[in-house]
Amino acid sequence: MEGLRRKDSNIERYIMLSALQDRNEKLYYRIASDYIEEIMPIIYTPIVGEACIEFSHIFRRAKGFYITPDDKGDLLKILDNWPEKDIRVIVITDGQRILGLGDLGANGMGIPIGKLALYTACAGIHPNQCLPVMLDVGTNNKEIREDILYLGYPKERIKGKAYFELVHEFVMAVQEKYPNALIQFEDFLTPNAYALLNIYKDKVLCFNDDIQGTAAVALAGLYATTRITKIPFPDLKIMFLGAGSAATGIADLLVLALVKEGLTKQEALDRLWFVDINGLVVSSRTDLMPHNLPYAHNHLPSNFIESIKTIKPHVLIGATGAFGAFSKEVIAIMSDLNERPVIFALSNPTSKAECTAEQAYTWSYGKAVFASGSPFDMVQFNGKEYHPGQGNNAYIFPGIGLGAIVAHASIIPDELFLTAAKTLSETVSDKNIEEGAIYPRLTEIRTISLEVALAVSEKAFDLGIARIKKPKNLRQTILDYMYDPNY
Known part of the structure; x- marks a missing residue:
């Protein structure tokens, strides 16, 4: 932390943390958990926006799975190259609407990386069970596309039938390869975000975090x-x-x-x-x-x-x-x-x-x-x-994911989001309210995620969408599942 605080810009802090994640994952998550209020703005919003803009220029090592239009027909085979076999959470973006920054193409990979870091830091999903995915289908941002350092597919975006067929192949490959995995759609352009959610929300375990x-x-x-x-x-x-x-x-x-x-x-x-x-x-x-x-x-x-x-x-x-x-x-x-x-x-x-x-x-x-x-x-x-x-x-999606994973939910209906919202609101203390804050402190995030996960998994069992028998002690089952970055 002394080294991190010595850096003179947030983008340098982002690079340092990214290198630490490569070098010593447990220490990375220990720091992220212990100093969440200081670290979250660096590994996620707002600094992740700057990191995405600069992504190709600050790139050190690959941290995710890229799909291009040239991979069509081979996705199941290519997924075999991913070293981990028990994937539980996938965050996928196509980079077309990154935060409020627009079309950043493959530079948007910073978002799945950051979101999955929060799944681990905030809800204890094991980092080995997380898969960041970039649907690298081109970019209509000419400046990025013509940047000599750009890492992505250097063409204009594919759209229409070709686009949806590529997404469908990936979603179906996940069902075969990682049947227990939750797919989180992230930072898609509004029409595509709604189209994909409407296609898959009642068929597979998925949700759109932006919506x-x-x-x-x-x-x-x-x-x-x-x-x-x-x-x-x-x-x-x-x-x-x-x-x-x-x-x-x-x-x-x-x-x-x-x-x-x-x-x-x-x-x-x-x-x-x-x-x-x-x-x-x-x-x-x-x-x-x-x-x-x-x-x-x-x-x-x-x-x-x-x-x-x-x-x-x-x-x-x-x-x-x-x-x-x-x-x-x-x-x-x-x-x-x-x-x-x-x-x-x-x-x-x-x-x-x-x-x-x-x-x-x-x-x-x-x-x-x-x-x-x-x-x-x-x-x-x-x-x-x-x-x-x-x-x-981060108050919601890590807990939703954790609850859905532990319950082996088949889908995530809207009732689970209502349950999560009610649970989160109940964690707001009288002291928070007195200070004018309508959300709890981020320092309590792992406890909040546990409560959200417990309520969500209980609801999944009540709705009959859990694919396992309900454990006798659901809270303990969730606690036992959560990754602990302490030595």
Whole structure:
């Protein structure tokens, strides 16, 4: 840690940790577990974004499995080259929508590597059972493609039938080669993300973290905000800025959660409003994608500011990838409308956040209940300390994966994400709430992952999707499974 802190840039710290992971894996995970608040921003967001941009330039050793269009027909055979035979978690990306940074092609391999490091550090999945995969099908980013050091398939992206056939071959090869493996789809462009999730979610053990993991974390945060705002969860009116896979995924899970609270589906939909780059999502628009249609209300078109004034939301959720989208005017209007406005600036990395924690607290005169996707430091305003909550998917996906693996679940239905969200919200202490934080400290992440995994695996047995007989002591079974990086 002394050596790490001596480095003068975060990208150098990332390189040092990456080298340590190659050289001494147990020590790497010991440090990641013991210093999680300091290490997570380096091995994941926000620094992983910078690492992905620079990936080909800071490359030292290969750490994953690459699939190109030239491998079509041979994937089962090529998987034989991977040295580990008992794979339990696979994180796959095609690099087309890395965080809020766009199409980074094969440079996006930093994301599966980082996510799987968190599976191990946060939930104790053994590193030998983790497989990072890059669906290296080209990039439409000309600058990256023509970079002399670029490691990826140096052509424009394949799409359509050829693309989906390649993904299908891989998914089916995994079923044959690693029948107990969970596939996590990560950072796919919205249309492909939804298409792949809809094809496979009821057939194989898989989920999309951007759509479902983000949704569960946001839902947990919303449950916790009610302890501050005193507005019952079913009464919340929520507005999203951005209508891509993350925002719509949150809304889809919110509908299920609201229906569980006794609302009809239409009443739930009526609580949720979207604004995208073309204004309020209304039924008269002709440019909407299929996943937006359920949220298109019969309302006059309007811009973002006017929409806030007329609809009067209690909660504003940003998933735009547009830094500064929550302006001083936006925060001020929300503060006029609400005693405690809830502001979620969820876009990653920090450079893409809709507003900073300091802006949210300052512009709202300390009234805001704030959460972000990337970490922000504690803020002092008017003599009071505010500890912003980080809506980090690491609170959810490692526990979901651990629970599904231990239960040998066949699929991951939405009920498991509802269960995970409720469990996470219950780990938020009164002290967290007093400090204005709607998520627990990251230092508790392994305990949180254990609780999420226990609740998820219990639910899997209840739903009849577990493929083994239920152990007598499920908590102990999970604990026994978890990798311990202590010497």
